[in-house]
Amino acid sequence: MEQPENDSVSYETAEQIILRWDATASEDARVRMIFEGDRQEINRYLQAVDRIQLSMESTTLSDDDGAAGVQGQSKKINGAIQIAMARLEDEFRNILISHASPVETETLTESMSSVHLTPRTSTSISEFPGNDDYSSRGEEDSVSRDGSSSLERGESSNTISSYRSMSSIREIDLIPADIVCDLRSIAERMIAAGYFRECVQVYGSVRKSAVDACFKKLGVEKLSIGDIQRMEWEALNAKIGKWMRAAKMCVRVLFASEKRLCEQIFEGLGTAADDACFMETVKGPAVQLFNFAEAISISRRAPEKLFKILDLHDTLFDLLPDIDAVFDGKSAESIRVQATEILSRLAEAARGMLTEFENAVLREPSKVPVPGGTIHPLTRYVMNYISLISDYKQTLGELIVSRPATGSRYSDDQTTPDMDFSDHEEQSPLALHLIWIIVILQFNLEGKSKHYKDNSLAHLFIMNNVHYIVQKIKGSPELREMIGDHYLRKLTAKFRQAATSYQRATWVGVLYCLRDEGLHVSGSFSSGVSKTTLRERFKSFNAMFEDVHKTQALWLIPDTQLREELRISISDLLIPAYRSFLGRFRSHIESGRHPENYIKYSVEDLETAVLDFFEGCAVSQHSRRRSQ
């Protein structure tokens, strides 16, 4: 420690100086501050304190309690020490308060972004070759997560998100170095004189206020668990985002810097003095900070919260090594433990939400059929959701370790589908969950399709929706990779089958009108045709076709290609049959009266009409639009 010369000052001189600065004794001493004055004055005072302290120690050592004189002297010295310590305490407080303005948020953000350029990393393996600086805060490398930890998704436009989340501690200077020197010189003396407790109290009080002020700037709020329970998800969502940013700064910069400051001032001065001061300063704020995350981890589970919870989980996971580094030591154990507990609860919440989601999909109760048999909002929602899941597959993949609980093939339970996963042994539990979700989606859709009065429409509905599912999977490489081609083929087969079912349901009846049997009366081949029956056939065909045409023009197949394909398929079924029928029997009609009542459609007419199908809009009687 910086020692002004001791030997030259006598006890009396020293005592005089101490007494002169007794704030309880003189107005001047109370108003002026030593450490705001010139350096000489400061040194003189410190020198005086040291001299008194020296006398104190030597008197104690001499062990002369018999002599009243020594007793009296010891008492006097004691008195002087107390005055000096009281003075130093005030000075200490004053210096701290003068330098307690909260750190500018810009400084903090700068420190954070510069982190990636000059890492003092304590965790994840650096992705840039040559960046082998693993120097941490005296701890060995913590385990890093394998592969990339890129978690940009959750953080919106934050600059931090565009970098890999290299966790790193970045300390800044909260107090200029020369001031720190002064503080240390005071702390030294206070602690040496046995006034450690007072020193800690003052330090903790002032620094804690500074931290609180910083919290305010960072937008760390004081919300109760009750508040958070009642909050709308949208608002809460925003707060979580804010918290994630703030927490990183708090742990990696703010708390780390406070810790360093304590070390600078108190290290080596006494039993874990720096640790005690650090705890005194940050324990409250740290608990306040983590209480928010804790409240989130306790809140009601709802599927739409999943991804934000995962973001929060990942942030905390990344922060954990830094938390361990900054909050090392026995006294900080509760904070480390709390952080770990929150993390595991978030993981649990995420798992729970996935289950919630699955249940919600299974039980989604809307019975109103989607008009036109088009894509159900549930389908869109589910496919979007699982797309996002595939984006989060790294985190969620680690959290989801158990297979979905499918229905049993042997139960009578009609409310849950069953699924055999024996074809999917190779796939991860998360992938199985995705497949399972698609299974239950389809199961639900099957139920919904039964609300259509028209069976054909039910099939169309299934076709549309399963096709949509397939397209979505194909459109996302991650999703496709997870679902796997085996199941994808199954889905494809499913919608094709639905198409076939539709065809059968609609067109068997129509084509029945064009069948051969029953038209020929016994006997010759060409002239033995029952004209009556033939007329009826034509009439039925016209009626049925017109009805189907009118109805199914209103139906919708959103996917252009699928629409085309189905129309072509219908045409392939219908046109040749009609052409052949017409070809064979028109003469019989035309040879009778009012043929126009019976032959309403030419082949071209039918071809044109088919183009109206599944457009989702009505046909007018007179204009038959060609579709775009």
Place this chain on the structure above:
Amino acid sequence: MPPTDNQGSFLNRISIRRNQVVYEHEVEDLEQFQKHVADRLTELFHLPTEDATPSDPPETLLSIAWFRKLLDAFLCCEAEFKAVVIMGRDPTTFAKSPLDRLIPEHLDRSVKALDICNAITHGIDLLLHWQKLAQIAVDSLQQRPFGEGNVKRAKKALDTLLSSITIDDKENHHHSGKYTASKDQETIGNLRSLSYSFAKSWSASKQIQAMSSNLAAPRGGEPTGLVVPVYLMSSVLVFVMWAMVAAIPCQERTGLGAHSQIPKQFPWAHPMNGLQEKIAEDWKKKEKKGRSGLLEETQRLEKLGKNLVEFADGFTFPVEEEKAKEVATQVVEMGDICRRMEDGLMPLQMQVRELFLRMVRSRGEALDVLDQVNKITTPVPYNF
């Protein structure tokens, strides 16, 4: 037992019958539950007399040791409640009235209790701060003979302590988290107020009031035997929270004295009512004098602190023998309290934390059960 739902399906009839079989055993368990609670509360109410083996530290009402015992009792009670009332029970039980209202109300209370636990944890930090201040005084006044330096030092610490203890909550709250130079300097560096962990509008007493406002004793003839245990658990919860808030410094406690009587027919009514009355009485007495709370150690600390400050104010060297003896005794006593606080407050804080975690877990489990019951699905939000 009449079927309570209209579905005549085979499976439903089976489960009703199953409940009937279980019912006999259940009545016993529930009675035992009440008895256990009554026993524990009685222990807390009738404190050991002098002839009984004194425990160290003595479990005076509202002392740290007493609270540790109280929290322990609560944890046991909670565990038994879960085992007897929640576990292994057919979830549809909770869908029926009045449980379909009572259970969610209980869960809502536990959320408030969680916040109170956090506030108490924070309050205990303040107690530790007071203990450290008192320790300074104790250490300085242990030197013999009493010297001016030491006495002054003790006085300084005690002044800070007493200011902190007796400070008006509202007045000091405005300093927290806000740095202003000039005359606030003294307060910031000197006075450690609560620097609250919640927003200004949060009030411990309001939380307690909200928790107890809808807590009504069950009328006779309830359809299921579970209503009473739920009432019991809720009452115990409210009582424990209320007692803690009364004793330990907490944000905003006006109007805390009110409490409701437990109807006498319950075996646990007597000790609980007795405890409530005693604590409410003490609260009324102390309310005007400052907000430090009823914790026994705090009360003693305050009293001793005042005496010692008085001594320090009138101090001249040398101190006459009799006075010195008197002061010395008080210093020893204060030292004793400090030791008890130092030894007991951290474990107490950990117990509060355990309470917190236990309630979180139980709440989560109960919510899971309720979700099972709710065949009405969570509406799928199509925009997220």
